[in-house]
Amino acid sequence: SQTIHQWPATLVQPVGSPLSLECTVEGTSNPNLYWYRQAAGRGLQLLFYSVGIGQISSEVPQNLSASRPQDRQFILSSKKLLLSDSGFYLCAWSRVGTEAFFGQGTRLTVV
Amino acid sequence: SQQGEEDPQALSIQEGENATMNCSYKTSINNLQWYRQNSGRGLVHLILIRSNEREKHSGRLRVTLDTSKKSSSLLITASRAADTASYFCATDGSNYQLIWGAGTKLIIKP
Numbered sequence: 575s576q577t578i579h580q581w582p583a584t585l586v587q588p589v590g591s592p593l594s595l596e597c598t599v600e601g602t603s604n605p606n607l608y609w610y611r612q613a614a615g616r617g618l619q620l621l622f623y624s625v626g627i628g629q630i631s632s633e634v635p636q637n638l639s640a641s642r643p644q645d646r647q648f649i650l651s652s653k654k655l656l657l658s659d660s661g662f663y664l665c666a667w668s669r670v671g672t673e674a675f676f677g678q679g680t681r682l683t684v685v
Numbered sequence: 686s687q688q689g690e691e692d693p694q695a696l697s698i699q700e701g702e703n704a705t706m707n708c709s710y711k712t713s714i715n716n717l718q719w720y721r722q723n724s725g726r727g728l729v730h731l732i733l734i735r736s737n738e739r740e741k742h743s744g745r746l747r748v749t750l751d752t753s754k755k756s757s758s759l760l761i762t763a764s765r766a767a768d769t770a771s772y773f774c775a776t777d778g779s780n781y782q783l784i785w786g787a788g789t790k791l792i793i794k795p
Contacts, residue, residue, distance in 0.1 A: 580727075606781050617773060617787040618728075625781055633782075664727055670781055671715060676727035 576601035580665045580677025587684055593638075593652040595680050597665030600646065605667035607648040608674070609640055612662045621663075624648060660684045690786050691774055697792040704761040706789040708774030709754075715777045717750055719759050722771045722788070731759075731772075761791075769793045 580597045587593060599605050606625050610618040620633045622640035630640050637656050641649045648665060660683050668674035690709050698704055708717070716735045720728040734741045734750045734757065741748045747760040761768055771790045775783040 615788075615790070618785040620782055623781060662725075666728075668783070671777060673718060673730040673733055674720075674728070674775075674783060675730070678727045679725070681725065 576667075576675060578665065578667055578675050578677045580680060582680060583678060584681045585683070587655050587682065589657055589684055590654045593650070593655050593659070593682070595650040595663055595665075595682075597648045597650075597677055598646055599648075599667045602667070603645060605646065606669060607642060608666045608668070609648065609650045610664040610666065612664060612679075614662075618664065622650070655684045657684050691772070691789040693789060694787070695790045695792070697794060698764060700764055700766055700793050700795050702764055704764050704768070704791055704793075706759045706772050706791070708757045708759070708786055710757075710774075710776045710784070710786075711755065712776075712778075714752070717748075717757050717777075718775045718783070719746075719748060719757075720773045720775065722773065724770070728773065764791075764793045766793050766795050 577600045608623045609621045611621055612618050622630055622632055624630050624642045627642055627645055638652050663680045665677040666674045692707050714736055716733050718733045719731040721731055722728045732743050732746055732748050734748050736752055745762045750757045769792050771788045773788045774786045778784040
């Protein structure tokens with residue numbers, strides 16, 4: 575069966591520090607991969623999606639970047655975090671026209 | 686971008702009652718999905734309804750879709766405390782994306 579792992583679950587980072595959140599998928603190949611951010615009490619904002627290795631599409635210009643070094647690995651990064659980067663980050667995978675499977679999320683607090 | 690809009694934004698009912706949430710969207714779709722999110726957790730897929738379907742059931746869940754009105758509803762019957770969560774609708778957008786609503790926060794009072 576397919577599973578998706580996202581870590582860490584919580585993270586507190588100082589302003590100006592780098593960020594690396596990792597997401598891996600097991601049990602499937604060539605998934606579409608997504609990074610979302612969710613503000614408290616709000617819906618999901620799509621940050622990046624990828625349909626293949628090295629293929630990254632960005633939806634929102636920002637202080638973050640994403641990479642897909644392997645088929646089932648998706649990484650969200652920042653060189654210098656801002657206070658406004660605080661939020662709940664979710665990784666997900668899906669295939670076109672089917673359901674999405676989500677990781678458990680990372681609560682990022684930038685202080 | 687957020688296409689779907691759920692209403693109400695928040696709903697509080699007694700355990701055992703039925704809960705109905707609505708979702709409206711703007712563009713034509715191939716399918717519409719409903720998800721549940723427990724506080725501080727990832728989203729869990731509940732049900733997918735295709736544009737040529739009008740109603741779908743899964744256990745205590747019933748989803749309807751009216752493509753002429755660009756709306757969908759999620760009915761949870763005989764609610765339980767464990768149904769307390771936020772519920773989101775999502776429609777298939779362009780470029781492999783799902784377009785998400787802002788969600789309905791459901792509270793089931795014991």
